[in-house]
Amino acid sequence: MTRTHLEVSAPEKGKQRPHYTPLSAAIDVEAALGLLEGRWKLVILFQLFDGKVQRFSDLEKRIDGISQKMLAQQLRQLEADGLVERTAYDELPPRVDYRLTPWGQALCPALDAILVWAEAREASAG
The missing domain is CATH 1.10.10.10 (Winged helix-like DNA-binding domain superfamily/Winged helix DNA-binding domain)
Known part of the structure; x- marks a missing residue:
């Protein structure tokens, strides 16, 4: 898997994943973790x-x-x-x-x- 400062992770083979920037990745992970709050x-x-x-x-x-x-x-x-x-x-x-x-x-x-x-x-x- 190749990583750059602009890309958080490369898509898995055969699967199209969204392109994340560090900011969008942080926002999406924070939203996912919010589901577990409590x-x-x-x-x-x-x-x-x-x-x-x-x-x-x-x-x-x-x-x-x-x-x-x-x-x-x-x-x-x-x-x-x-x-x-x-x-x-x-x-x-x-x-x-x-x-x-x-x-x-x-x-x-x-x-x-x-x-x-x-x-x-x-x-x-x-």
């Missing part, structure tokens, strides 16, 4: 990365310290942003399931790369 969004995403469908009540039990209101709010935002898919069943008692969309699941390797990047800093500092 105290609970990353915790919710990591609970869903195993690919399994999770019921609302199961997520509530697995995430220590989150209120029902906050969990519902964060899930609604993740759904609106296209990261999470919600399925509501017409039954009593009400049942609602959540899973990652394919786009949400594609975020997993990027977050894993951030973890590796953070570990490298810790290893060099200590």
Whole structure:
């Protein structure tokens, strides 16, 4: 891959990618990171990365310290942003399931790369 001061990355073979300048790349990465802002969004995403469908009540039990209101709010935002898919069943008692969309699941390797990047800093500092 060739990089210059005007181009952040070269397009992958067979795929047409937008041409980024350092400024446009920074703006787009900031917007993407904005989708993950919030105290609970990353915790919710990591609970869903195993690919399994999770019921609302199961997520509530697995995430220590989150209120029902906050969990519902964060899930609604993740759904609106296209990261999470919600399925509501017409039954009593009400049942609602959540899973990652394919786009949400594609975020997993990027977050894993951030973890590796953070570990490298810790290893060099200590």
